[in-house]
Amino acid sequence: MYKQQKLELDRLQDNVSTGRMSRREFLSRLSAMGLGAMAPALYSQSSFAAPQKGGRLRVGIGHGSTTDMLDPATYENGYMLFYNMAQNNHMFETNDKGKLVPELVESYDVDDSAKTWIFNLRKGVEFHNGKSLDSDDVIASFQHHRGETKSPVKGLLEQITSIRKDGKHQVIFELNAGNADFPYIAGDYHIAILPSKDGKIAANDGIGTGPYMGKDFDPGVRSLLTRNPNYWKEGHGHFDEMEFLSIIDPMARTNALTTGEVDLIDRVETKTAHLLGRKPGIILDETTGYAHYTFPMLLDVPPFDDNNVRLALKWALPRQEMVEKVLYGHGAIGNDIPISTVNTYHNSELEQHQYDPDKAKFYANKAGGVKVPLHVAEAGFPGSVDAAVLYQEKAAAIGIEIDVIREPNDGYWSNVWIKKPWCACYWGGRPTEDWMFTITHASGGSWNDTHFSNERFDDLLVTARAETDTNKRREMYYEMQAIVHGEGGTVVPMFNNYLFARSDKVQHGTMAGNWDVDGYKMERWWFA
Amino acid sequence: MFNLVKVVAQRIALGLLTLFIVSIFIAFVVELLPGDITQAILGQSATPETVAAFRAELGIDRPAPERYFEWLKGMLTGDMGKSLANKREISELVGRRLSNTLFLGGFAAAIAVPLSLILGVLAALYRNSWFDRSVNSFTLTSISFPEFFVAYILILFLSVKAGWFPGISNISKDLPLGDRLFRSLLPAATLTLVVVAHMMRMTRAAIINLLSSPYIEMAQLKGVRPIRVILYHALPNAWGPVVNVIALNLAYLVVGVVVVEVVFVYPGLGQLLVDSVSKRDVPVVQACSMIFAGVYILLNLFADIISVVTNPRLLHPR
Numbered sequence: 001m002y003k004q005q006k007l008e009l010d011r012l013q014d015n016v017s018t019g020r021m022s023r024r025e026f027l028s029r030l031s032a033m034g035l036g037a038m039a040p041a042l043y044s045q046s047s048f049a050a051p052q053k054g055g056r057l058r059v060g061i062g063h064g065s066t067t068d069m070l071d072p073a074t075y076e077n078g079y080m081l082f083y084n085m086a087q088n089n090h091m092f093e094t095n096d097k098g099k100l101v102p103e104l105v106e107s108y109d110v111d112d113s114a115k116t117w118i119f120n121l122r123k124g125v126e127f128h129n130g131k132s133l134d135s136d137d138v139i140a141s142f143q144h145h146r147g148e149t150k151s152p153v154k155g156l157l158e159q160i161t162s163i164r165k166d167g168k169h170q171v172i173f174e175l176n177a178g179n180a181d182f183p184y185i186a187g188d189y190h191i192a193i194l195p196s197k198d199g200k201i202a203a204n205d206g207i208g209t210g211p212y213m214g215k216d217f218d219p220g221v222r223s224l225l226t227r228n229p230n231y232w233k234e235g236h237g238h239f240d241e242m243e244f245l246s247i248i249d250p251m252a253r254t255n256a257l258t259t260g261e262v263d264l265i266d267r268v269e270t271k272t273a274h275l276l277g278r279k280p281g282i283i284l285d286e287t288t289g290y291a292h293y294t295f296p297m298l299l300d301v302p303p304f305d306d307n308n309v310r311l312a313l314k315w316a317l318p319r320q321e322m323v324e325k326v327l328y329g330h331g332a333i334g335n336d337i338p339i340s341t342v343n344t345y346h347n348s349e350l351e352q353h354q355y356d357p358d359k360a361k362f363y364a365n366k367a368g369g370v371k372v373p374l375h376v377a378e379a380g381f382p383g384s385v386d387a388a389v390l391y392q393e394k395a396a397a398i399g400i401e402i403d404v405i406r407e408p409n410d411g412y413w414s415n416v417w418i419k420k421p422w423c424a425c426y427w428g429g430r431p432t433e434d435w436m437f438t439i440t441h442a443s444g445g446s447w448n449d450t451h452f453s454n455e456r457f458d459d460l461l462v463t464a465r466a467e468t469d470t471n472k473r474r475e476m477y478y479e480m481q482a483i484v485h486g487e488g489g490t491v492v493p494m495f496n497n498y499l500f501a502r503s504d505k506v507q508h509g510t511m512a513g514n515w516d517v518d519g520y521k522m523e524r525w526w527f528a
Numbered sequence: 529m530f531n532l533v534k535v536v537a538q539r540i541a542l543g544l545l546t547l548f549i550v551s552i553f554i555a556f557v558v559e560l561l562p563g564d565i566t567q568a569i570l571g572q573s574a575t576p577e578t579v580a581a582f583r584a585e586l587g588i589d590r591p592a593p594e595r596y597f598e599w600l601k602g603m604l605t606g607d608m609g610k611s612l613a614n615k616r617e618i619s620e621l622v623g624r625r626l627s628n629t630l631f632l633g634g635f636a637a638a639i640a641v642p643l644s645l646i647l648g649v650l651a652a653l654y655r656n657s658w659f660d661r662s663v664n665s666f667t668l669t670s671i672s673f674p675e676f677f678v679a680y681i682l683i684l685f686l687s688v689k690a691g692w693f694p695g696i697s698n699i700s701k702d703l704p705l706g707d708r709l710f711r712s713l714l715p716a717a718t719l720t721l722v723v724v725a726h727m728m729r730m731t732r733a734a735i736i737n738l739l740s741s742p743y744i745e746m747a748q749l750k751g752v753r754p755i756r757v758i759l760y761h762a763l764p765n766a767w768g769p770v771v772n773v774i775a776l777n778l779a780y781l782v783v784g785v786v787v788v789e790v791v792f793v794y795p796g797l798g799q800l801l802v803d804s805v806s807k808r809d810v811p812v813v814q815a816c817s818m819i820f821a822g823v824y825i826l827l828n829l830f831a832d833i834i835s836v837v838t839n840p841r842l843l844h845p846r
Binding site for chain 2: 069219410
């Protein structure tokens, strides 16, 4: 098929799968393109069976704790993300093709310096309690995460100098410096838009604008939500009800799916994924996103302050083997930069670090021998202990000594991460290079788990943020990635795919990879 | 009778003292754990600013003894306080979980205790026979397996393969009793398999021990039927040790079932306690510990009373 035809076909299939085009139209268009004979096959491939309404979706989630709250400033596990995407909307969202699109924003404008952003809100959107959405609600929802707050996005929002409204449906943001990616920030999952009164949002009331209304919330156990009959977004929200169960034990979660107690589970264990996928009536889904695992080294602690040691360790890492043995093939190798191949400005020109005994030995000799500790626990990332042992074995074959120390899961994030000189960590990743680099590599960042500090890098970071010309941006991000690749302290062995499984009665269209389970947007799914 | 009342009163007083000591001990131990609730809740999102803000909000930047006394004051007036993690009233939070745990424990006990007593009596009756040996080996095997293993086996055969029972116990508060019993059957069965051995063997041993006494020999010489000898002559004297073991196991059914709760996703007190410890939610941990300690103390007291009633000699220790 010619490229033009392929693009046109994609567009037609997209129209069919979202219900915008009927079968008759589809067939006639295809015949005009000369693909009439393939039409029936192409139609059924793209139709995904038109979404039907009804049913109660029961989800078995591998997260959730009795300490969870409805307050968006506390969302930090997958269970609350499911709930968040069901009850709430945000300024922007990631659609099923993985693109950031406006959600509660209808249209927006930005000045040339990328410092002033004008968001026009959608009209006619109502909260579950009937209140109409207006600029005050948006401002209050943002203010909830600024100033005196324990919200994890407080640092992220420090770039905002002022938020003001212009009428009931326009909100204007002023930033302290240009940021071409501000819509991504404004659409962060924490910043759910909730109803406000006197400038404060009702954070724990469970009222949002989303496709589902909370009926029962028993944190760490079970929640029940019913469909919002008044939902403004056409064609989304098909289930009548959704029930979220917190099932931490992976065995119990798998059993719940195979015995029909639940219809969908997340966090399928890589070890048993193939067995689960083989069961009749169960379908295994996989999406690739920005999520990755890392082994961060503290750059101000010897011997990790010597770049030869760092490079020796990077070349002594058996990446492909790790993907096969730890991820069971459900992922891709990393190249020691926290930017995924799915990110816009991923630098694919960088030399791929591989398991290369010669290069590793060369750098190890320059460093005068390498003998280092590696602190790991399952809490760091699932399978990190196995990965560390594999790393140790392969490095030992080259003469590099890695001492694997197993730490307890409890308190890992307080006592091991950014405290011990070399440990394991996981990241959900971020959709933009700027965001990911700001969190992990900007000097002085609180999640800068390698204490990385490079003047040139910091300069480029700020310049690239405001740059609206994509080519110039690309050059800058390429250079930044090269710096991290060559001198950084993060070893990124692999990017993990999201693995989840459903009963074959549950259907979905194309999926986003920004977070687990299609970005947690259950409003896009339905029962066959 | 007066002596009995005195003993009970003494026991209750000692029990309260024990609760007090347990509370201090628990508070001390949780304080020793690294990290605190702010870091535990915020997880990877814990930056120094957010941690400090959160600490001040919860009031845990005050010294430990001050917080302990405030909690103690609250407890004495019946106010269990609020969970640090989500500001809910602990009494409401714990209340629901406690009723679930008591339901499961009661269900398991209702099956396990009569079963153990019957099996123990029968094993004593047919001692050293094929029946006795097989019952013993079966129960000893089931108690030797870890609970999660027994749970997985039951789930595999009765749920996944046969499909008779649900694989997880999805209990919600407005479930009718019948549904509740059905969904709790597998966890209750697991717990039964785990506790039967101890009670059954103790019953058997206590009865067999008594069978060598002279008055039993007299009954046998009189021509009383063996089953009657055991039930009417031996068993009443065997209650002492048996009821102690039953109390211990009943306490375990309330306090030690967190593994079963996790495997079956049963919303009980054990899971709440584990979550609260890992989140360092000190008031909830203390409330749960008080409840668990209280359960042990009450059940022990109950066992002691029964022992004394069936064996009045215990009232006057020499």
